[in-house]
Amino acid sequence: MKEDNKLTILVVGAGGREHALVKKCLSSPLAGRVIAAPGNGGMAAEVDCFSVTVEDVPGMVALARKEQVDLVIVGPEIPLSLGLVDALEAAGILAYGPFRAGAELESSKAFCKDFFARHKIPTADYGNFTEVAPALEYLKAHPAPIVIKASGLAAGKGVIMAETEEEAICAIKGMLEGGDFGQSGCEIVIEEMLFGEEASIHVIASGEDYVCLPASQDHKRAGEGDTGLNTGGMGAYCPTGAITPEIQAAIEESVIRPTLAGLKADGIDYRGTLYAGLMLTKNGPKILEYNVRFGDPETQVLLPMVAGDLVPVLLASAKGQPLPDNLDFHAGAAMVVVLAAEGYPGSYEKGKEIDLPEAVPSEIEIVHAGTMRTESGSTRTAGGRVLGVSAQAPTLQEAADLAYEICDQITFAGKYLRRDIGHRELKRG
Numbered sequence: 073m074k075e076d077n078k079l080t081i082l083v084v085g086a087g088g089r090e091h092a093l094v095k096k097c098l099s100s101p102l103a104g105r106v107i108a109a110p111g112n113g114g115m116a117a118e119v120d121c122f123s124v125t126v127e128d129v130p131g132m133v134a135l136a137r138k139e140q141v142d143l144v145i146v147g148p149e150i151p152l153s154l155g156l157v158d159a160l161e162a163a164g165i166l167a168y169g170p171f172r173a174g175a176e177l178e179s180s181k182a183f184c185k186d187f188f189a190r191h192k193i194p195t196a197d198y199g200n201f202t203e204v205a206p207a208l209e210y211l212k213a214h215p216a217p218i219v220i221k222a223s224g225l226a227a228g229k230g231v232i233m234a235e236t237e238e239e240a241i242c243a244i245k246g247m248l249e250g251g252d253f254g255q256s257g258c259e260i261v262i263e264e265m266l267f268g269e270e271a272s273i274h275v276i277a278s279g280e281d282y283v284c285l286p287a288s289q290d291h292k293r294a295g296e297g298d299t300g301l302n303t304g305g306m307g308a309y310c311p312t313g314a315i316t317p318e319i320q321a322a323i324e325e326s327v328i329r330p331t332l333a334g335l336k337a338d339g340i341d342y343r344g345t346l347y348a349g350l351m352l353t354k355n356g357p358k359i360l361e362y363n364v365r366f367g368d369p370e371t372q373v374l375l376p377m378v379a380g381d382l383v384p385v386l387l388a389s390a391k392g393q394p395l396p397d398n399l400d401f402h403a404g405a406a407m408v409v410v411l412a413a414e415g416y417p418g419s420y421e422k423g424k425e426i427d428l429p430e431a432v433p434s435e436i437e438i439v440h441a442g443t444m445r446t447e448s449g450s451t452r453t454a455g456g457r458v459l460g461v462s463a464q465a466p467t468l469q470e471a472a473d474l475a476y477e478i479c480d481q482i483t484f485a486g487k488y489l490r491r492d493i494g495h496r497e498l499k500r501g
């Protein structure tokens with residue numbers, strides 16, 4: 073902490089999620105200096121960015137030390153799974169995010185499923201396999217449709233929804249013998265296919281203490297009507313009517329609290345974000361997966377909904393201290409629409425000049441994802457998901473109208489967006 077008692081905060085990552093975190097930190101009265109590594113074009117226009125990659129744990133620790141950082145906020149899962157928070161703690165630097173042991177909930181789906189089983193948390197039936205023969209045996213006993221998953225991190229691509237036995241065998245052999253997904257596919261999870269509506273709940277945890285953020289939903293598919301290839305996410309919104317107060321209570325009761333108690337019982341001191349991906353089945357909510365960090369693009373709608381300062385909450389979590397009972401949220405809803413590069417998630421071009429509106433209303437945030445800032449100060453495309461436009465309004469329809477109005481004012485060659493973000497919720501009325 074510096075003489076003025078204000079914090080120097082380092083945000084680790086380069087996507088829309090991290091830009092949203094930077095913006096939230098900049099609005100905090102506790103924050104003195106905010107920096108990012110490696111950052112992107114949007115972050116570079118607002119804060120100092122340092123070219124340390126998210127995989128470079130020693131480099132990140134050295135940067136935090138050199139810049140006298142008081143709090144590191146880790147965005148993506150990779151540095152968490154590499155033990156960045158452990159390394160920072162060893163260096164005496166406070167960090168928001170789980171230690172490596174907790175991050176395993178995301179970095180090993182096999183570990184996560186065994187955790188659910190051990191603590192009786194409702195989830196799809198499953199088996200974990202490292203050899204083809206027992207996997208095929210399991211398949212015989214549990215015929216398709218079935219889900220085959222690479223256990224390790226696969227950037228959202230390691231899940232095969234096999235409709236037929238043939239597809240299932242192909243996925244099993246591809247991962248265990250064919251090297252699909254590399255090291256991440258050396259162990260697989262085969263699990264029951266669940267049916268229902270999907271929704272997510274993010275909690276900020278500090279041991280067994282937690283606070284919930286509004287329930288959200290996202291759109292993973294590239295095409296309108298939720299068709300086409302899977303992407304990192306083309307848009308998101310919150311809250312969602314799919315999670316009524318009763319369902320929320322049931323999820324906290326049967327999933328969230330048993331998870332935090334289970335982690336504690338297993339000797340894991342869990343601090344940071346726990347992002348529960350849920351399937352609302354006719355037999356009640358079941359957990360599909362945990363992520364151990366904020367979602368992208370969910371963060372771009374969750375943070376604007378937080379009415380007060382989030383930094384004290386992140387700080388308390390990082391220190392393992394008690395959290396407030398509740399957070400205050402704005403009334404209404406938020407939506408983010410992702411502007412992608414034509415061709416994404418397949419191949420796409422980079423380096424296109426981006427023209428942004430000079431000023432936007434206060435309810436709007438233009439969040440950068442795959443962008444870079446040139447020496448002359450112009451902004452160019454540098455990734456598949458380029459920008460997100462997030463809007464906060466009294467209703468989701470108004471948020472959508474506002475967001476799309478700004479989306480139409482942004483130009484770059486090959487701009488692609490879905491026009492139907494929020495369709496399920498908007499139809500729910």
Ligand SMILES: Nc1ncnc2c1ncn2[C@@H]1O[C@H](COP(=O)(O)OP(=O)(O)OP(=O)(O)O)[C@@H](O)[C@H]1O
Pocket residue numbers: 196219221226227228229230231263264265266267270349360361363
């Ligand atoms: N058992 C299941 N039944 C039905 N659909 C499933 C099941 N498991 C996964 N899915 C579908 O596949 C998607 C991705 O699965 P999962 O969340 O386990 O993978 P992931 O690669 O960790 O994804 P993310 O990038 O969202 O973290 C889910 O959002 C869901 O739509």
Ligand SMILES: [Mg+2]
Pocket residue numbers: 178361362363
């Ligand atoms: Mg995941």
